Amino acid sequence: MPFPLRKPSHILVYILLTCREIGCLRRFATWTFKAMWHLSASRLAGMAMAMQQSFTVYPFDPPGDVAALRAEIRAFLAQHEAKLGVPNCWVVGDPEFSRALGAAGFLGMILPQEVGGHARHPLERYVVIEELLAAGAPVGAHWIADRQTAPLILRYGSDEAKERYLPGICRGEIYTCIGLSEPGAGSDLAAVRTSARHTAEGWRISGQKIWTSGAHMSHVMLALVRSEEGSERNAGLSQFLIPMDAPGITIRPIIDMGGDHHFNEVFFDDVLLPEWAMVGTRGQGWAQATAELALERSGPERYLSSHVLMTALIDAAGPDPEPQIRGLIGELTAELWTLRQMSMSTAAKLAAGEDPMVEASMVKDLGNSFEQALPQRVQALVDCPSTRDDDLARLMRALLIAAPSFSLRGGTREIIRGIIARGLGLR
Amino acid sequence: MSEQRTLLCDTAEAVFAEAATEGMAPIEAAGFGQLLVHEGDGGFGGDWGDAFAVLRLAGAKVPHLPVGELIVGGEISRPIGAFIRVAQAAGAMDAALAMSIDYVNTRQQFGKPLGKFQAVQQVLAIFATEAAAVNVAGAAAAAALDRAGGDADAALFEIASAKLRTNKAIGQATSIAHQVHGAIGFTREYDLHKLTGLLLDWRSDHGNDAWWADVLGGMTAKLGAAGLWHEVTRRADPL
Ligand SMILES: Cc1cc2nc3c(=O)[nH]c(=O)nc-3n(C[C@H](O)[C@H](O)[C@H](O)COP(=O)(O)OP(=O)(O)OC[C@H]3O[C@@H](n4cnc5c(N)ncnc54)[C@H](O)[C@@H]3O)c2cc1C
Numbered sequence: 001m002p003f004p005l006r007k008p009s010h011i012l013v014y015i016l017l018t019c020r021e022i023g024c025l026r027r028f029a030t031w032t033f034k035a036m037w038h039l040s041a042s043r044l045a046g047m048a049m050a051m052q053q054s055f056t057v058y059p060f061d062p063p064g065d066v067a068a069l070r071a072e073i074r075a076f077l078a079q080h081e082a083k084l085g086v087p088n089c090w091v092v093g094d095p096e097f098s099r100a101l102g103a104a105g106f107l108g109m110i111l112p113q114e115v116g117g118h119a120r121h122p123l124e125r126y127v128v129i130e131e132l133l134a135a136g137a138p139v140g141a142h143w144i145a146d147r148q149t150a151p152l153i154l155r156y157g158s159d160e161a162k163e164r165y166l167p168g169i170c171r172g173e174i175y176t177c178i179g180l181s182e183p184g185a186g187s188d189l190a191a192v193r194t195s196a197r198h199t200a201e202g203w204r205i206s207g208q209k210i211w212t213s214g215a216h217m218s219h220v221m222l223a224l225v226r227s228e229e230g231s232e233r234n235a236g237l238s239q240f241l242i243p244m245d246a247p248g249i250t251i252r253p254i255i256d257m258g259g260d261h262h263f264n265e266v267f268f269d270d271v272l273l274p275e276w277a278m279v280g281t282r283g284q285g286w287a288q289a290t291a292e293l294a295l296e297r298s299g300p301e302r303y304l305s306s307h308v309l310m311t312a313l314i315d316a317a318g319p320d321p322e323p324q325i326r327g328l329i330g331e332l333t334a335e336l337w338t339l340r341q342m343s344m345s346t347a348a349k350l351a352a353g354e355d356p357m358v359e360a361s362m363v364k365d366l367g368n369s370f371e372q373a374l375p376q377r378v379q380a381l382v383d384c385p386s387t388r389d390d391d392l393a394r395l396m397r398a399l400l401i402a403a404p405s406f407s408l409r410g411g412t413r414e415i416i417r418g419i420i421a422r423g424l425g426l427r
Numbered sequence: 428m429s430e431q432r433t434l435l436c437d438t439a440e441a442v443f444a445e446a447a448t449e450g451m452a453p454i455e456a457a458g459f460g461q462l463l464v465h466e467g468d469g470g471f472g473g474d475w476g477d478a479f480a481v482l483r484l485a486g487a488k489v490p491h492l493p494v495g496e497l498i499v500g501g502e503i504s505r506p507i508g509a510f511i512r513v514a515q516a517a518g519a520m521d522a523a524l525a526m527s528i529d530y531v532n533t534r535q536q537f538g539k540p541l542g543k544f545q546a547v548q549q550v551l552a553i554f555a556t557e558a559a560a561v562n563v564a565g566a567a568a569a570a571a572l573d574r575a576g577g578d579a580d581a582a583l584f585e586i587a588s589a590k591l592r593t594n595k596a597i598g599q600a601t602s603i604a605h606q607v608h609g610a611i612g613f614t615r616e617y618d619l620h621k622l623t624g625l626l627l628d629w630r631s632d633h634g635n636d637a638w639w640a641d642v643l644g645g646m647t648a649k650l651g652a653a654g655l656w657h658e659v660t661r662r663a664d665p666l
Contacts, residue, residue, distance in 0.1 A: 052521055052524075052525045053521060053562065054520075054521050054524060054555050054558040054559040054562055055558075055559030055560075055562050055563055057562070057563055057566045057567075060663070061665055062665070066664045066665055067661075067664055070660060070664070130660075134656045307656075310652075310655075311652035311653070311655070311656075312652070314647060314648060314650075314651060314652040314655060315651070315652045317648055318648065319648050319649050319651070320648065321644070321648050323641065325644075326640070326641055326644035326645055326648060327637060327640040327641055327644055328640075328644070329643075329644040329647050329648055330587075330591065330639065330640035330641060330642065330643035330644030330645070330646075330647065331591065331595075331636075331640050331643075331644075333588060333643050333644065333646075333647045333655065334587070334588040334589075334591035334592045334595075334639075334640075334643060335592060335595075336659070337564075337567075337584075337585070337588040337592075337659060338560050338563065338564045338567075338588060338589070338592045339560075340659065340663075341563045341564060341566075341567040341663075342559065342560065342563045344663070345563060359559075362555070362556045362559050365552070365553075365556055366556055366560065414549065417548070417549045417552035417553070418545075418548065418549075418552075420552035420555055420556065421548035421549065421551060421552045423555075424528055424548075424551060424552070424555055425528065425532070426528065426531070426532070426542045426543075426547075426548045426551060427548060
């Protein structure tokens with residue numbers, strides 16, 4: 001074979017691609033290949049810079065027998081079949097279901113055994129939660145505690161906080177809420193004004209949180225508050241665990257547009273907290289809350305919370321649907337499958353100890369758009385007059401109403417795209 | 428990426444730099460036709476993941492050359508053809524994204540780089556996300572082909588998903604690329620059309636949206652509601 005040996009790279013390719021068939025030379029060729037590579041690396045680097053990549057794929061490789069783990073959680077779900085099929089299921093709470101999940105060892109999976117956890121790998125937890133979401137299980141009661149509060153307490157919390165809350169979270173008995181948003185601090189979270197004042201008896205909390213999901217079902221709130229008087233923006237903030245039954249707390253329901261009581265206003269009137277209620281380092285609340293948001297935004301719930309509508313559509317369509325419906329199902333399948341690959345890769349990156357901020361934002365944005373479009377695409381093709389009352393029609397209507405919240409909660413679409421743009425070097 | 432694949436990509440990139448002006452000859456001479464041939468048969472013994480990585484680069488650097496056709500060789504089946512286009516599109520889209528980012532960081536209007544305008548940042552975030560979806564889908568389709576021992580019919584679910592998703596992304600990505608470039612991107616002289624024009628061609632090649640949606644929708648309908656989730660998970664779980 002003619003071969004222009006003009007550049008080191010060509011010699012490499014030549015050795016790599018043509019010399020390997022000669023058995024006895026193979027080891028030599030590989031060795032030469034590597035040696036040549038080191039010699040020529042610097043020249044090659046100048047010649048052809050490695051191409052930019054929009055998304056680096058991390059292999060999803062949980063330890064242990066994944067099929068067996070899936071079978072276990074599916075068997076659990078089969079026992080609770082009557083409770084499944086809930087749309088937007090991770091905001092729908094069912095303490096009985098949460099306790100059963102805890103008893104079966106599916107909560108606090110990544111926490112150590114000393115605090116009641118199960119010392120499993122984060123990707124094993126991922127397998128379990130994607131099964132729960134795909135089945136539309138009512139996981140809302142414990143969702144926030146298991147997803148973000150428990151890992152935060154484990155990492156930054158005092159010994160008292162760990163003892164008091166973690167075992168109960170693992171049993172599915174203690175629920176938590178997120179105290180970030182305030183009337184004046186929505187997307188601009190650094191505008192938080194709720195304050196913590198240090199006194200001889202402990203910390204005194206005053207102010208207000210709003211849009212607090214599940215505050216009325218929660219035992220404790222993990223709140224971001226201003227602990228340093230006169231501080232500005234993201235400096236001087238700290239995180240606190242606030243027991244929801246502490247004197248001085250008032251919870252007022254806010255009914256959402258679907259008629260459900262899901263989020264709340266929470267008022268703090270000089271609420272007294274013990275020293276151990278502060279989480280992590282005084283004044284480091286912003287960095288900790290950012291770590292918390294990485295857990296909040298990177299999970300499969302950002303594309304799987306409407307999966308039950310897709311299954312209802314497939315059920316209703318039957319094995320041989322008309323061409324238009326078949327086409328829609330095909331498109332939805334492609335999008336779902338792609339999102340799952342992206343989500344698994346993001347989870348794997350987080351599990352590898354790296355920061356998947358940009359990848360998680362991409363999955364959230366794409367997942368939100370997918371889920372918001374889903375009920376509208378079903379509506380456009382399937383005849384569902386408001387009098388129709390089967391599973392498909394009910395789920396479609398419920399999700400049409402729930403959908404606007406998807407690209408608001410956990411960071412709005414615009415904020416999320418801003419994070420992606422920063423990753424591209426534009427900000 | 429494994430060290431071997433990194434080396435393969437770096438060498439491919441150097442060869443493609445030459446092929447950009449000289450055509451297929453350097454690529455053929457370097458032996459890329461043997462990439463997927465077994466070592467025992469005198470080939471490189473690469474897998475579909477290697478093919479994806481090389482074709483992704485080809486899509487960015489030499490989108491007009493039939494590198495995939497050389498690597499696969501012989502008659503190209505529709506699923507394998509679709510896989511080739513997905514891999515090329517992954518690279519071409521990342522390249523068009525890089526050009527777009529570069530352009531908006533350089534071009535100034537209203538006294539500042541275009542990239543400082545939030546409206547421009549937000550559409551490029553969409554573009555990047557679409558490019559990411561294609562890259563991830565392509566890599567996963569390659570993994571499925573490897574798992575199926577190169578049997579495209581056994582990897583049809585993933586190939587169909589990846590091609591359909593890629594087709595959808597091509598529509599959005601090419602229009603955003605042109606929008607942020609303004610008139611200069613609409614000229615023959617400026618290189619953007621070499622990527623976007625081919626991306627648009629690839630959307631039709633080896634099955635357009637309707638064709639793959641029909642195939643995949645038929646597969647999913649046969650699986651049934653619960654069957655879909657079981658199949659999606661089973662096919663990707665570690666063996
Ligand atoms: C169902 C639901 C549950 C929630 N649960 C919780 C919870 O448990 N705990 C909690 O703390 N919060 C919760 N939130 C609040 C949520 O985090 C906020 O709604 C969100 O951060 C946006 O704040 P905002 O509603 O004040 O909107 P705003 O910040 O006022 O934004 C309004 C619009 O303006 C856009 N916008 C704002 N700033 C910019 C900018 N710089 N550039 C471009 N566009 C901009 C936004 O993207 C949005 O489209 C919940 C919200 C919902 C809908």
